[in-house]
Amino acid sequence: MxxxxxxxxxxxxxxxxxxxxxxxxxxxxxxxxxxxxxxxxxxxxxxxxxxxxxxxxxxxxxxxxxxxxxxxxxxxxxxxxxxxxxxxxxxxxxxxxxxxxxxxxxxxxxxxxxxxxxxxxxxxxxxxxxxxxxxxxxxxxxxxxxxxxxxxxxxxxxxxxxxxxxxxxxxxxxxxxxxxxxxxxxxxxxxxxxxxxxxxxxxxxxxxxxxxxxxxxxxxAYQGSNVLAVVNAAVTPTLIVAFFGLNGAGMVAWATGIVGYLQQPLLLFNRLLYPTFSRLQNPRDLSHFSNVAYVATAVIFYGVLALVWSNTPQFVQVIYTEKWLPALPLLYGLSLAALFVPMSIPNGALANALGLAGLVFRINVARSVGFWILMYIAIRLTDQLWAFVIVQAVAEWIHLALYLRLRRDVPGLNAPASQVPVLLSAAVAVVCGRSLSLGELEAPQALAIAVLLSGLVYLTVLGLLSVMLARMMPTSVYGRLWKWVRRRKLVNGEGF
Structure with missing residues (x-):
């Protein structure tokens, strides 16, 4: 095309x-x-x-x-x-x-x-x-x-x-x-x-x-970054199996799998953004599309994460059975480690569209080397599975290096302003869901009530924050999205 x-x-x-x-x-x-x-x-x-x-x-x-x-x-x-x-x-x-x-x-x-x-x-x-x-x-x-x-x-x-x-x-x-x-x-x-x-x-x-x-x-260079991501995933079938056996690998794979499935809705953006960014040449258009992508990925991921966190023990017990409850700390830790994912997906697509695959590759090389060294040291010193979670969380911070470089090439990028309001809405929803006293109810009923309440709180708080930000900062991504909603047009003379 x-x-x-x-x-x-x-x-x-x-x-x-x-x-x-x-x-x-x-x-x-x-x-x-x-x-x-x-x-x-x-x-x-x-x-x-x-x-x-x-x-x-x-x-x-x-x-x-x-x-x-x-x-x-x-x-x-x-x-x-x-x-x-x-x-x-x-x-x-x-x-x-x-x-x-x-x-x-x-x-x-x-x-x-x-x-x-x-x-x-x-x-x-x-x-x-x-x-x-x-x-x-x-x-x-x-x-x-x-x-x-x-x-x-x-x-x-x-x-x-x-x-x-x-x-x-x-x-x-x-x-x-x-x-x-x-x-x-x-x-x-x-x-x-x-x-x-x-x-x-x-x-x-x-x-x-x-x-x-x-x-x-x-x-x-592009595929090298993908290979490095796969190399990082090799921790489970190598180090985890070596130190904790197939049973430990199963626990890690189960928790990692759930966090991965929470990210599944973002695959739509991962497939869509790269060919879209590749056809946009104007930096202003790129910044607008990117900021909207930051909001969209955050709304989806933080939203589903809030639903799971609203009553996680019942979530595991009802859906996966009690045999997986020992892996609950792994699920909590890996969920927190994935908080950068809604930002990293648009960043990766934008960087590759700008021809920065070499830079992405070098950053991922540094991340992979540090990840494996820290993982080996942490597991050897602690002999505990939670070391896997800590190192995973530390390794995710390197995504900020790519974002800082992209801000130089595409003025107007603002991931924090786009995503922090969504994260705050999700946090409020989790607190509300967890504050319910549902101990006397059966697990399925307790889970359903907590998920329903958290979902309603999340959407309500997010809606209120979005409208407030749109009115206070009309030129922000929320202001532009609000104009789009009101006019029911995708583009107008002022952009999104």
């Missing part, structure tokens, strides 16, 4: 966001339902193995992508089909090599995690899944360039349905950890088939280094 006028671009963004948003709800619902059912069916040890299997696939997929698809999305002009073919061929070759290596080392990996001989099939199935991810990548790039998020959402909903349905069914039938690998294989096959069907792109083999070279510099 070529560069669009501002109003037409906004129209495409809103239409795509609406379509993707509706379908993203289905994806979130399916993933959450699958996670809950697996947590109820499996022991913490089995859940820890599930986390290991999922990590291995994500880790290898991140290395196989090399960021070429992201470079194509950023391109101002529509790349020729020959470039798409070259990118597809490179990704397919890399994933075929990596998949073959995983299949060869499958018995060694199975022994490393204390699995019986048949456990090697888990890693063989993962090796088979990798090339399918490469086949899916290029069609997805074309859909993202056209902001065809409605079609992308169809792919994601189908993948979520296939994976969760297969994993839960096979786990219920007693297939154990092999059920996870089979579900991942089915998910990858479904995604590749649907992405090709719904896009105009048909994969063709073309090995052409000259076509790849212009995209490698940005792509490697």
């Amino acid at each position: 070529l560069s669009l006028p501002r109003q037409k671009l906004i129209h495409h963004v809103v239409r795509g966001a609406a379509a993707l948003g509706v379908r993203q709800i289905l994806v979130i619902a399916l993933n959450v339902a699958g996670s809950v059912l697996l947590a109820r069916l499996l022991s913490p040890t089995e859940y820890g193995l599930f986390a290991v299997v999922t990590f291995v696939l994500v880790f290898l997929t991140a290395f196989g992508d090399v960021g070429l698809g992201a470079s194509l999305i950023r391109s101002a002009q529509e790349p020729p089909k020959q470039t798409y073919h070259a990118v597809f061929s490179a990704q397919l070759m890399i994933t075929l090599l990596m998949g073959s290596l995983v299949m060869l080392l499958a018995p060694v990996l199975a022994r490393a995690y204390g699995l019986p001989a048949e456990g090697a099939w888990i890693f063989r199935l993962i090796g088979l899944s990798l090339p399918l991810a490469a086949i899916q990548a290029s069609p997805q790039v074309q859909l993202e360039r056209r902001l065809a998020f409605d079609r992308l959402a169809v792919v994601e909903v189908a993948q979520a349905l296939v994976f969760n349905g297969a994993a839960v069914t096979l786990a219920y039938m007693g297939w154990g950890a092999v059920s996870f690998a089979l579900a991942l294989l089915a998910r990858s096959f479904t995604g590749a088939l649907l992405a090709i069907w719904l896009s105009a792109y048909r994969p063709r083999w073309r090995w052409d280094v000259a076509l790849l070279r212009p995209h490698l510099k940005f792509g490697l």
Whole structure:
């Protein structure tokens, strides 16, 4: 898609966001339902193995992508089909090599995690899944360039349905950890088939280094940051397993998974912001879009976090059963450590759109090195799982370095002014929910009342603060949003 006028671009963004948003709800619902059912069916040890299997696939997929698809999305002009073919061929070759290596080392990996001989099939199935991810990548790039998020959402909903349905069914039938690998294989096959069907792109083999070279510099830096995020996630299947076994890894994976699912609604923005920012050239437009994105991500994440915190023990007991209550401190700590997430998602998309992938990569390198060193030292000194939470929280502060740099390049960015009112509203809602005396009620009733009250308080306080800020500071992001609400127009002569 070529560069669009501002109003037409906004129209495409809103239409795509609406379509993707509706379908993203289905994806979130399916993933959450699958996670809950697996947590109820499996022991913490089995859940820890599930986390290991999922990590291995994500880790290898991140290395196989090399960021070429992201470079194509950023391109101002529509790349020729020959470039798409070259990118597809490179990704397919890399994933075929990596998949073959995983299949060869499958018995060694199975022994490393204390699995019986048949456990090697888990890693063989993962090796088979990798090339399918490469086949899916290029069609997805074309859909993202056209902001065809409605079609992308169809792919994601189908993948979520296939994976969760297969994993839960096979786990219920007693297939154990092999059920996870089979579900991942089915998910990858479904995604590749649907992405090709719904896009105009048909994969063709073309090995052409000259076509790849212009995209490698940005792509490697961009994907390097993603790989580093995956490397940080390797703490669970490595250090946590080594010091606390699969049971400890299961507890960490469960708490991390819940916090991750609370962030699932933000995936809409993560997918939407990067191609949108890439087509905006005016710094004023970029600052306006970014500040609105800060508000939107904060409203969603802090809102769902407030609902969970309103009565967390009953939340765990009713939904996940009492066997997960020992992991409650981990859930509290990781929730607090994630408070920077609503700011980091727009920051990352904006930085990559401005061509600052190298800077993002260097910051993430510093974060990863410090994270692993501090994690090892903290676990060795304390021999306690809470050390994982403390180091995770400390590592998140490095996101401020990227934000400070972006403020130099895009004047008008103001994440604190955009997000602090939302965070205060969520804090008030949590206090109100926690202050209720519901000890004499059954857990389901206590949870329902606390969630309902917290939700009402959150929306009320947020609405009052927003109106007050809009009237006091008409040029702020809240003032602009209030003008939009009143006029029921997306753009006007003054911006948002």
